[in-house]
Amino acid sequence: MELFVWLKGWLVPALHWLEAHPxxxxxxxxxxxxxxxxxxxxxxxxxxxRARSHDDLDRIRRAQGLALILVPVLREFKPKIEAAIIQESKLEPPDEVLHLLDQLYVLGVAGGFVLQMVAILQAHQRALAPPNDENSDARSSYNSMARQRLGDALRYCSDAIDALLKLTRARTV
Structure with missing residues (x-):
């Protein structure tokens, strides 16, 4: 009740002043x-x-879900790359990764590492080995390039695993 009395005592003079000064x-x-x-x-x-914040949170959660799928696949694939380096053989990227290529943009840098690994492995698949009857320098050069490509693919695989693990540990509240 006192509020109304105070408001009336303040508002009435203000309205009279406004009427006096048009x-x-x-x-x-x-x-x-x-x-x-x-x-x-x-x-x-x-x-x-707020909407942008919700969109960012949804993107992070999608990325975390994708990371949880890819980490075991890449961990299982890493020894295969190491074996391919030792045996100097060709190696196909995992099907699970190939099916998710169009979604890797959500992962940011980690997705870039996975894409680099896939690109190197596909380039290694397309590389033609020289015939065995030619000189040994061509074969040695091919093997050196193959080891280099597979070593790069192994490094990208390791970097992708590390980045994906870091992404899965990010807190979303």
Missing amino acids: GSANWFEAIGSIAAIVFVGLFALSQAR
Whole structure:
């Protein structure tokens, strides 16, 4: 009740003053309109930030789910790359990875490592070995390049595993 008395005691003189000065009402109306426009703009900005925050959280959760799928696949594939380096053989990328290539963009840097590994392995698949009857320098050069490619694929695989594990440990609240 005291609030109404206080408000009435403050509001009535203010309204009388505004009636006595007709130009001031226009100024207060203009200031109120500007304040309303600023308020609506700030409200829209906060809603956009909230929506962006939800989108970022969804993207991180999708990336974590994809990382949880890829980590075991890459851990299982890493010894195969090591064996291919020793045996100097060709190696196909895992089917599980090939089926997810269009979704790797969500992973950021980790997805880039996986793409690099796949690209190197596919380039290694396309490389033609020289026939055995030619000179040994061509064969030695081919084997050296093959080891280099497979070594790079192994490094990208290890980097991808590390980055994916780091991604799975990221907290989403």
